[in-house]
Amino acid sequence: MQRYYIPKDNWEKEFVVLTDEDAHHIQRVMRQQIGDTIICNHPDGQAAICIIEQFSTEDVRVRIKERLDEDSELPVHVTIAQGLPKGSKLDFIFQKGTELGAAAFQLFEADRSVVKWDTKKAEKRMKRYDKIIKEASEQCHRNVMPIVKEQQPLEEIIESNMYDHILFGYEEEARRETNHSFADVLSQIKNGQQLLMIIGPEGGFSDQEVILLKNNGAIPVRLGKRILRTETASLYALASISYHFEELKYEN
Amino acid sequence: MQRYYIPKDNWEKEFVVLTDEDAHHIQRVMRQQIGDTIICNHPDGQAAICIIEQFSTEDVRVRIKERLDEDSELPVHVTIAQGLPKGSKLDFIFQKGTELGAAAFQLFEADRSVVKWDTKKAEKRMKRYDKIIKEASEQCHRNVMPIVKEQQPLEEIIESNMYDHILFGYEEEARRETNHSFADVLSQIKNGQQLLMIIGPEGGFSDQEVILLKNNGAIPVRLGKRILRTETASLYALASISYHFEELKYEN
Numbered sequence: 001m002q003r004y005y006i007p008k009d010n011w012e013k014e015f016v017v018l019t020d021e022d023a024h025h026i027q028r029v030m031r032q033q034i035g036d037t038i039i040c041n042h043p044d045g046q047a048a049i050c051i052i053e054q055f056s057t058e059d060v061r062v063r064i065k066e067r068l069d070e071d072s073e074l075p076v077h078v079t080i081a082q083g084l085p086k087g088s089k090l091d092f093i094f095q096k097g098t099e100l101g102a103a104a105f106q107l108f109e110a111d112r113s114v115v116k117w118d119t120k121k122a123e124k125r126m127k128r129y130d131k132i133i134k135e136a137s138e139q140c141h142r143n144v145m146p147i148v149k150e151q152q153p154l155e156e157i158i159e160s161n162m163y164d165h166i167l168f169g170y171e172e173e174a175r176r177e178t179n180h181s182f183a184d185v186l187s188q189i190k191n192g193q194q195l196l197m198i199i200g201p202e203g204g205f206s207d208q209e210v211i212l213l214k215n216n217g218a219i220p221v222r223l224g225k226r227i228l229r230t231e232t233a234s235l236y237a238l239a240s241i242s243y244h245f246e247e248l249k250y251e252n
Numbered sequence: 253m254q255r256y257y258i259p260k261d262n263w264e265k266e267f268v269v270l271t272d273e274d275a276h277h278i279q280r281v282m283r284q285q286i287g288d289t290i291i292c293n294h295p296d297g298q299a300a301i302c303i304i305e306q307f308s309t310e311d312v313r314v315r316i317k318e319r320l321d322e323d324s325e326l327p328v329h330v331t332i333a334q335g336l337p338k339g340s341k342l343d344f345i346f347q348k349g350t351e352l353g354a355a356a357f358q359l360f361e362a363d364r365s366v367v368k369w370d371t372k373k374a375e376k377r378m379k380r381y382d383k384i385i386k387e388a389s390e391q392c393h394r395n396v397m398p399i400v401k402e403q404q405p406l407e408e409i410i411e412s413n414m415y416d417h418i419l420f421g422y423e424e425e426a427r428r429e430t431n432h433s434f435a436d437v438l439s440q441i442k443n444g445q446q447l448l449m450i451i452g453p454e455g456g457f458s459d460q461e462v463i464l465l466k467n468n469g470a471i472p473v474r475l476g477k478r479i480l481r482t483e484t485a486s487l488y489a490l491a492s493i494s495y496h497f498e499e500l501k502y503e504n
Binding site for chain 2 (some may be wrong): 061071072073074077096099100102128139140141144181182222224225226227228229230235236239240242243244246
């Protein structure tokens with residue numbers, strides 16, 4: 001069943017109204033008919049099976065048939081802070097990160113980011129990212145869509161007090177014995193906590209950034225024994241977090 | 253330091269000879285000079301730091317300076333059997349799967365594969381895949397390059413007796429209570445064993461395939477709570493296997 005993420009204001013007590021691209025998609029792409037069913041997601045994570053009752057040129061009106069009790073969210077809230085990478089890698093990171101359960105994405109211009117954040121193009125870019133995330137959320141049946149936070153200096157991000165745990169993927173950890181096993185760190189995180197996972201751009205973190213991170217209590221972790229590309233690192237982290245909290249603890 | 257995977261026949265006692273694309277890359281792309289160092293990998297997984305001693309129009313001759321004692325391979329040998337997906341997804345799966353430690357990739361035409369294996373184009377395609385894997389291996393410093401096995405019927409693959417454990421990612425497992433936790437299965441796998449991880453194409457496995465798999469002792473596993481695209485499933489599996497064997501067991 002096709003899933004749509006519907007803004008809060010479009011929900012009534014017994015009805016939901018789909019507008020714009022969703023209305024177009026349901027009529028023109030999916031070619032659905034009166035009486036067909038879809039799933040509508042409320043921004044608070046609740047979902048409902050709905051029956052199509054009325055089409056108009058502007059919108060589609062559906063009746064709420066059954067509230068769903070489903071949960072496809074990671075037990076911990078993971079924000080991926082991604083140092084701006086080259087090319088279209090962000091598209092990839094947002095799509096795959098959404099599938100793998102990220103709660104939010106935060107961008108930052110790292111010392112070694114070749115690409116700078118173009119504030120003139122920011123609005124257009126953010127719209128594009130939202131679209132990618134919306135489509136990925138619908139496909140993988142997320143309860144809530146991850147949000148994208150615009151570029152902010154790394155210092156502000158880690159000093160924001162928003163996070164219970166701050167980790168960063170650090171290649172150098174792969175080269176020496178260390179006390180910080182990724183698993184050891186994850187084992188200390190409780191359900192419902194906020195985790196910030198910081199990933200460097202191509203070329204990794206600068207020495208200054210590593211000092212800044214460590215001085216602010218961010219913990220360096222190794223993401224396996226191989227050296228991952230920047231766009232693969234967040235996926236490794238998210239898959240491992242899912243494995244740790246959803247599969248490993250599944251039977252225990 | 254740039255890394256090259258050199259065929260067995262090009263190794264002498266104290267020297268290695270780089271030919272063809274490697275010779276081109278070292279001279280024209282990297283613009284390296286006599287006396288510069290590179291890393292050469294032998295197909296058996298051994299690597300050595302080598303000093304460039306001689307250029308010719310055909311090849312580059314390097315002297316073995318120091319044998320390296322490095323290991324970036326997963327403790328278990330993972331073969332990803334991938335149901336043929338659409339478009340360029342195989343390129344993506346091979347590149348990311350190499351980074352994440354796959355030992356081999358095996359293709360199969362699944363019941364729901366929209367794309368069929370074109371034997372006429374097979375040679376050209378396999379060359380393309382080898383190139384992607386070679387480049388990814390060099391970038392992430394793999395000891396050995398994963399191999400790609402051409403299309404083979406699923407039945408032959410699972411009846412080959414090559415594998416100690418056969419798993420398949422099965423979406424339906426995500427929808428019901430199950431005794432097969434992915435973590436539970438991984439906990440029974442020992443270092444050095446051969447693991448076959450089978451991933452369906454878009455649309456997943458057919459009922460017949462699921463019966464065939466189960467009848468042959470393949471174990472269905474859930475890959476997290478969300479529904480992953482076919483090209484994301486193998487990455488989730490590999491990242492989780494790396495996490496389980498390289499990070500989780502790191503301190504225990």
